[in-house]
Amino acid sequence: MSRNNAAWAAALSPQSAQRNSAVSELRELLLRNLRKALSSYPRADEAFLEDAVQDSLVRILGRLDQFEGRSRFLTWATTIAIRIAMTELRRKRWQDVSLDEVVASPSSQQHAAGPDEQVERNAIIEKMREVIATQLTEKQRTVLTAEMKGMAQVEIARHLGSNRNAVYKLNHDARKKLKQGLEAAGYDADSIQAVFAR
Amino acid sequence: MSLSNEKLKDLLWLVGLTNENELNCEQCLALVAEFAECELAGKSISDGLKAVEQHLSVCSECREEYEALQRVLDGIEGDTSKK
Numbered sequence: 001m002s003r004n005n006a007a008w009a010a011a012l013s014p015q016s017a018q019r020n021s022a023v024s025e026l027r028e029l030l031l032r033n034l035r036k037a038l039s040s041y042p043r044a045d046e047a048f049l050e051d052a053v054q055d056s057l058v059r060i061l062g063r064l065d066q067f068e069g070r071s072r073f074l075t076w077a078t079t080i081a082i083r084i085a086m087t088e089l090r091r092k093r094w095q096d097v098s099l100d101e102v103v104a105s106p107s108s109q110q111h112a113a114g115p116d117e118q119v120e121r122n123a124i125i126e127k128m129r130e131v132i133a134t135q136l137t138e139k140q141r142t143v144l145t146a147e148m149k150g151m152a153q154v155e156i157a158r159h160l161g162s163n164r165n166a167v168y169k170l171n172h173d174a175r176k177k178l179k180q181g182l183e184a185a186g187y188d189a190d191s192i193q194a195v196f197a198r
Numbered sequence: 199m200s201l202s203n204e205k206l207k208d209l210l211w212l213v214g215l216t217n218e219n220e221l222n223c224e225q226c227l228a229l230v231a232e233f234a235e236c237e238l239a240g241k242s243i244s245d246g247l248k249a250v251e252q253h254l255s256v257c258s259e260c261r262e263e264y265e266a267l268q269r270v271l272d273g274i275e276g277d278t279s280k281k
Contacts, residue, residue, distance in 0.1 A: 037266035071231035078270055079231045082263045090259070106200050125206050128213075132201075148205045153223070153259055165222045168257065175216040175256070182213065189214045196207065 008073040012064060023061070026077065027053055033078045034085055043089055052088060056081035087164075090152030099159035103145045120195050124187055131181030132174075140174035143167055212256050221253040226260050234264065238271050 003011065003022075011022035030053045038044035044052075060077050067076055132141060139160065146156050153164045160167070182192070201209065221229070233250040236243055243251060254261045 033270045037270045039269070066228070070229075071235050075231040075235055075267075075271065079227060079234075079263070079267055082266050082270075083227055086259070086263050086266065104200060106202070121207075122203075124210065125203050128206050128210060144209070145201055147258075148201055148209055165224050168222045172216070172220055172222075175213050176218065178209070178213045179216050192210060192214060196210070 003073075005067075005069050005073045009064065009067070012061065023057065026060070026074075027057060029074055030056055030077060030081045033074075034081055037078070037082050038085060038089075041089060043092065044085065048088075049085070052085035053081060055088075056084045059084060087152075087154050091154050091158075094152045094155035097151065097155070099142065099146060099151070099156060102149050102151050103142050105149075124182070124192060124195060127182060127185050127187065128178060131178050135177050135181055136174050140170050140177070143170040144174045147171055215252070215255050217252055220256070221249045223253075223257060223260055226250055226253040226257070230254075230260070230264055230267070234267050234271060238268075 003025075008022070008026075010016060011018045012026070013019070016022065031049060034044070034049050034052060038049070056077070060080055063080070067073060132144070136144070142160075143156055147153065147167075153167045157163050157167045179189075182188075229247060229250045233243070233247045236247060254264055
């Protein structure tokens with residue numbers, strides 16, 4: 001069955017006589033979409049996908065009033081299902097990893113000794129290290145380091161007793177301070193790009 | 199703090215893309231369906247949706263979710279009309 005946005009809204013409303021069949025249809029469509037979206041993720045097996053769809057349905061039905069009709073309903077619903085499924089995959093991947101260990105551990109890519117032509121690049125990198133060490137708060141440093149090492153925001157948030165949006169804000173504030181610090185030292189975006197594009 | 203120079207170079211790239219005001223991940227989620235459909239249709243991106251594009255450029259997790267959505271969009275059926 002094909003439904004337009006108005007038909008989905010009407011069919012999923014609590015008063016609708018078609019609600020059960022509409023929810024079943026949405027479940028099947030979300031399952032199909034998640035299979036495709038996560039086809040390259042080995043941990044996203046059928047049981048995982050079914051659980052993710054069930055959680056997604058609860059979230060979507062609770063947020064129907066937030067759907068403004070600016071996209072197709074199924075696209076909107078699929079974005080929510082992907083967010084829920086990927087957040088869970090990331091949580092499982094990182095749940096047994098200590099935030100302190102991630103922040104303290106050396107990065108896998110280590111710097112090789114720089115040739116003479118990299119002097120300017122190294123100067124910018126050293127300025128970054130200085131700004132990170134002297135101008136960021138401890139939480140900003142922690143979030144920035146953990147994220148650059150690939151740790152999931154949801155797990156960083158859990159360790160900090162926070163949430164994904166707050167983690168994003170810490171990261172954003174840290175990037176803004178870095179940008180200001182570099183600009184104050186004479187490194188604007190154009191000059192940095194010129195140095196690293198050589 | 200133990201980021202290698204290579205990681206700092208990646209971070210430098212993100213710093214260059216940083217705006218004073220950015221959407222957070224929840225705000226991006228609210229708009230990304232519309233953004234994805236515009237992109238797929240080859241429509242020009244409105245000023246409001248340019249903030250989504252900027253967020254996707256600096257947030258690896260939202261970008262990963264967007265790429266997953268892109269894999270789906272061509273095949274979406276059962277919801278063909280936006281009325």
